[in-house]
Structures are given as C-alpha cells and as structure tokens.
Amino acid sequence: MHKNMNINVHHVTRVEGHGNIVVNVNSGKIEKLQWQVPEAPRFFEAMVRGRSYQDIQTIVSRICGICSITHSLASTKAVESALGLEVSEQDDKLRILMHYSEQLQSHTLHVGYLAAPDFFGEPSVVPLVPKATDAVKTIVKAHRIANEWSDLLAGRTTHPVTLIPGGLTKIPTEQQLRQLQQTLKDAVPDLKAIAEVVLSVAGNIPQFERDTEYVSLKQTDPPTYTFYHGGITSNDNKGAALPIEKWHDVANEYVCEQSTAKWTKWHRDSYAVGALARFNNNAELLSTMGKAAADMFGLKKGCCNPYMNTVAQLVECFHIVEVSINLIDELLTKGLKQEKVTSSPKAGRGSGCVEAPRGILFHDYEFDKNGLCTAADICIPTNQNHASIQKDFEKLVPEIINESEDSVRLKLEMLVRSYDPCISCSTHMLDVKFVK
C-alpha cells in the first residue's frame, strides 16, 4: 500500500501545447489530483476584432498548427453563414476531401508518433526507428501521403490558402485527383500493416472504463459518418441533433468549484469529444473497411475506455481513405470546373462547426455592415475534454493507487495523450491554481 505519492509532470510531453499533471497522496489519501494547463494565452477572439471577414480564416487558422484546416473550415463556414453565402456542391465536396486529408495527417501523427511509443515502452518514436524500422517507415509514408493530399487541396500542408468565403481559390485538376485516388488505394495495405503493429501491442492499452457523455456531429440527410455537416448530438440526447447555432446550449462553459476552471458540460458534469465520441454516436455509418478495423480491435459502440480513442482514430483512418476514394469518383463523374466566387460585406452573425481530428469545434463571428468583425467566440475540442480528463483522473487514480508511482504517472500521461489534446488551441484558457 502506497502511503505517499507525489507526481508532478510539469509539461506532459508528446502532446501539442503545455499541460501539467499533479498528484499528491498523503497516508493513502488523495489530497490533490489535477490536470492543469499553463499555456501562454494568445487572445484570438480579441485580435480578430476590426479585421475584414476576408481575413478571419488567415488569422484563426493560426490557432493550431495541427488542425489548421479544421479551424479554417469552421471559420469560413461561420463567415458564410453570417454573410448568407452559398457554396457549390462541387466546392463543398472538395472541402470535405481537404478536411479528410487533415484527419488522416493528424491521426497518423498521433497514433504513430505521439501515442505508439507508450505501447512500446519508449520515450519517443526515435528509438523505434532501429527497432521497428519498417513500421516507422510505414507510418512516415502514411503521414507524408496525408500531407501531400493537404498540399493539393489546401495549397499548403499547414495553414490553408485556397479557402475563401463562398468557395475555393484554386481546385485540383482531374488528373491530380485521379493520382490522389490511386495513391489512396495503394495506401490501404500500409494502413493494414500499421493496424497489425498496433494490434500486436494493444495489450498495453490500459483497461479502464468510465461511463461518459460523448458529443459529436451527427448527419441524417443523407446518413453519414460526418466530420463536416449535420447537427450536434450526444449519447444522452436520445439520437436527436441540435442545430449548430445552438452550440452555446451544448458547451455551457462553467466555472469549476475546486479549481475555478472554465470547463464545459451538457447533460452531465463533463463530456468527451473526439474520435471515440464520433464512433460511439455514428459507428453504424462507418465504411466497410472502417467497420472491419473496429472489429479487428474489438471496438464496439458504447465503449467508454478513453484510452481506446487512439484505436478509434486508427479506425477512422480506414474509413477516411475508403470514403475519399469514393468521393473522388463522385467528383470525377461530374467533371471539375473552377468556379468564380464573389462576396461583399454585410452585417450579420454566423456559427460554423466541424469535427477537428480531436473533436467537435465551434466558431462564431459577428460582422458590421462593412464586413468588419465586431465579436468572436471560439470553443475548441481540447477545452471540451479538460473536464472529462479530470473526471477520468478522479476515477482512475483510486483504482491504481497501489501500483508504483512510475506506473501511475505513465497511465495518467497516456490518458492525457489518448485524448490527443491540442492545448495551444485553448483560446478560452483554464483558470487553474498551481501548487508546486
């Protein structure tokens, strides 16, 4: 029995941004158990005030380097909603294809580079290079394919430049799309090889469950495992979906009593977002390969082991590649044409919502008659997960308190990583008291 334990992980490594874990156990009693975020605030919502609706995407894309396409899409959708702009069916599909590229890039980065070293008991992917050369090279290749795919659709791997209110500045040629489709078809065996490697060490994924509310997008018309369209749902909402304009009713940002932290809650005192949330709300809509990957890992709808979020991301990689191959067929069948896009300033307010790789993301802007931004509100997925991480800590630590300090520390770090947090995204900073 451990009477005393003092864990202070100052800046969890292999996550995007800065987060700390603090555990103090005195005579077997947990005195302090906190997930803290000391990231330098950057004040995006204040900085966009006075800027033109045309420049919003360029600024807010910089909230996050890993999910910049997602922030760009959410903000562009919000601007379009505020200005009443319609996007053509073709450009809508091309944007979805662009969005998938980022999901694959981010998921392979997280599964391969950030999470996998834990499964192998290594401090980073670097020592894995000589030990599992083929596996690392396959991950690197999949990551490169996803990035080249982003380059083609977004103009850049990070911080896209083709997205403008109303459409796209430049679209790929049919030849380029055909090449991309072939690349994706050729990537399927690589994904299978990656899944086999992860499966071989899946026994190292901790067994832990906590009944959780999962929030994600849900699209019914047509029914789609969606990352881009639809309304907001949760497993507590009896299958109903709220229009995205109602996102404030979902996030309900609140101040937490013991730490005065701004967290989010909907039906319970916390909720989780991300790949596992999407899976739990939409699993039956996965593609054939996505379902097969879920079966391979025994991942079933209703899973409430947060560590399985990494597996859900891997499942989504299969789904994304398969549906993208089909989406390119749809685009090529109709033929591509560069559409002229125009827009003009107008007063109004609009919301935009998409799924970031790490969970649902909300952007909201108000513009004056000159198209200048007067107010902005952004609610990012990692902030929506902070309360869930804390609640997981509170259930997990008593269950493993008799394990060694190193084991407890590793399991807590792995738990944080499994949420794939993107802390520099945290535009609403947590209010945490730091005790060292």
Added chain:
Amino acid sequence: MSKPRIAIFDFACCEGCQLQIVNLEEELLDLIDAVDVVEWREAMSEQSHEYDIAIIEGSITRPEDEKRIEVIRSRAKILIALGACATIGGVNKLKNNFDLADVKKCVYGKSADMPHLDTALTKALDEVVKVDYKIHGCPIDRKEFTYIVRSLLMGKTPDIPLYPVCVECKAKGNPCLWDEGQVCLGPIIRAGCGARCPSFGFRCFGCRGYVDNPNVNAAKDIIEKYGLTTDVLKSKMLLFGSMQEPTNA
C-alpha cells in the same frame, strides 16, 4: 567530431512550424542521424540543459517567458528563430494594436484579472535576446529549414532572399492577383516561399516579413493604379506586420 546537440523549444505559437519539421518525413530520419536531438517536448519525453543549437518557435508574450528565453540563450551557442511568431511576432502581434486590459476582458470576462492570465506586449525573439538565424514564414518552408540547418552543419552562412515575393511569383508566370482585385503584399514581402500562396490564387499576407528596403513608392503606385486607399493596404499589413521590427536575417 561529435554530433551537434540540438534542442527545440516553443513559446506562444500554434506549433505548426515544429510540425513542418515532422513533415520532413523520410528526410527527418536522415537529419536525426546527423545531429543529436536532446530535447523536443512535442515529439520526445527526454529533456536536457546542454545543447549547441536552440531552435525556438513562438513569440514572447509574458515576463516569465522573457526569463526562460534568456536562460535558453545563455546555454546555446547558436539560437535560431523558427517561423513568423519568433522572427516577427506573427499574428500574435495583432494583440498589440489593442489596450491589453481590454484584450483580457474580451476573452476572459470576469476572470480577466487573475494573475496567470496576465499578458504583455507580444515580442519577436530578437526584441528580447540575440538571434543568430531566422527561418521565416507561417509556417516555415520545410525545404528552406533543411537548407539552413544543412548550411549551419557545414559551417556556411545560408543565403536568404533579399528580393520580394513578386520576383518569384513573376518567375512562375502567375497572373497578378492585383488584376483580380486582391490586395496582395507580394511587392514588399521577403521571397523564399516560392510565392506559394499567390500560386494558389491567394494574396500574399506577409508571413515572411518585409523585405529589406521595401520599395514604398512602388507600393503607392500600385495603390493608385488600382484606385485603392492606403488604409486598405495597411489593414492587410496588420495581419503579420503589426509593429514589425526590421527582419534582416
């Protein structure tokens, strides 16, 4: 000769420039072979206080961060600023156009006065410590990153373009975006990106900072030719150019 020890750190930023290092993909595996990466929080669990080269992403936005960068500077033989937040302050400097108390209140409301939410004017790295090399861009261009790192490893000084983006854009044969009604900063921004954004039909918004001695008169001529006001140009220049210091590499 022992391998140079490299450490990568970040301050206020989106970590997108570090991601470009990861995005070197297969090439990164070769690079890791040639150097000894001793600390890189985003990708590794190891930490070290001994390094030859410090690569820094992000802007300095808090007094405690000034102290941290000074310590890093004192330990490093060479300090490289990575990306716009570090080289020119980037979008983080938009904050400097407002009253800071108002900025905090806008984002944090009633909690704005809590001490850990304190913020100061955004600074580029060279406003706090000596910077030896700058890798420009938001995000950086990964080819330029390897070029600069390779040059340093070979003991050479890297060549950074002294001409504006327009030169690279014209060489690519792109139609001028001004003719399409876009306010493009190509005439005054440092080249080296291969005019990537204009090549995709999107105006240059200045992420690499102003070129040395920008041709201000030519910029005025363009504004007049297209019947625009300098306010429109200034509004675009604010995005990455708010209170920008000279960017000489």
